[in-house]
Amino acid sequence: MGGFRYNDTAFSLAPRGDCWDLLRSLPGGESAVAGTGLFRGLDGGQAEARARDLVRFLFPVGTRIVGPDVSHPLRVGDLRIIGPDVAHPAFTHWNKDTVSFPREL
Amino acid sequence: MEIKGSVALVTGGGNGIGEAVAKQFAARGARVAVVDLVQKNLDRVVKDIQVAGGEAVGIQANVTSEADTARFIQGTLAAFGQLNIAVSCAGIIRDGTMLTPDKETGKVARKMTLDQWQAVIETNLTGTFLTLRDAAEAMVNGGWDGLLVPISSVNKVGQVGQLNYSSAKVADALMPKILVGEFLMRGIRNIRCVAIAPGYTATPMLTGMNQDALKAILQDVHLGRLVAPEEIASLIAHCAENEAINATTLEITGGLCYPKGIAK
Secondary structure: OOOEOOEEEEEEEEEEEOOOEEEEOOOOOEEEEEEEEEEEOEEEOHHHHHHHHHHHHHOOOOOOOOOOOOOOEEEEEEOOOOOOOOOOOOOOOOOOOOOOOOOOO | OOOOOEEEEEEOOOOHHHHHHHHHHHOOOEEEEEEOOHHHHHHHHHHHHHOOEEEEEEEEEOOOOOOHHHHHHHHHHHHHHOOOOEEEEEOOOOOEOOOOEOOOOOOEEEOHHHHHHHHHHHHHHHHHHHHHHHHHHHHHHOOOOEEEEEEEEHHOOOOEEEHHHHHHHHHHHHHHHHHHHHHHHHHOOOOOEEEEEEOOOOHHHHHOOOOHHHHHHHOEOOOOOOOHHHHHHHHHHHHHHOOOOOOOOOOOOOEEEEEEOOEO
């Protein structure tokens, strides 16, 4: 039966007895078995709906926002975070609100 | 618990003991969520289970990540609708003595690094904790009969060169007593916990080692060979079927002894 795409990967379902096999396409026209013997007794439409839900857990995508954190050890996994350099002589630490801050420095 | 029709989750299921456990449960009619860090290993194991006529799904995840743990539990439920057996096989070694003096000066030349310590503790202990915690949560909330299986090691007794590994594995071995006690205290009656402590096992890590060193290891094993991963998988399957086995750690070593014949 037809397949679907999730993120950058194409998936397809193949019937196997009263179950379904979930296949994941690989580069070069190959495929890998992501799941086998799934969704017993469901028809093609129901199985595809379940498969679309399942692949979100198998192959998650997402974005993690890392905001300014001056006490952070500067690494998150393989990412090096380039944050504000609080030790730089030109760095101004603004700790006053606009009311209390003097009009003239 | 009847294995046929149950749902098992196996971390570290992409090779070694975990692969054998995943395949054994699938062969006995369980639906299996195979979890591993390496996608190509998952693809191979799920393909093998497909060829054998079993039911499985592969979930790539890092057991030290709380987000990943939650995701593979949710993925298991999305695939099979329940969870009954959780086997925490994911484990690593980073061997070395805590201190290594220089042979000539006698001064410390090398120390076990914090990375060496933390990597093993995080995978072998924290990973097991997260897996069992979230699996048990699903079992309680779903009302399903459950079995939690941390994988300890015969080296829980304290193996030189493995301060990190032995520390994690002795903690894993404690889990059944503590968890089952807590379950009783909290009125949770549907979940058992049994740890398995294998001896030297024929995983790629050992079969690929220096063969002379391997021969020396086997001199202390009464059985005269490495334990097969399939034999460990059989024990875990037996634990699933025999509900009287609970709150304990079972060793499967082939009769591993200290030199001069005292059993470990």
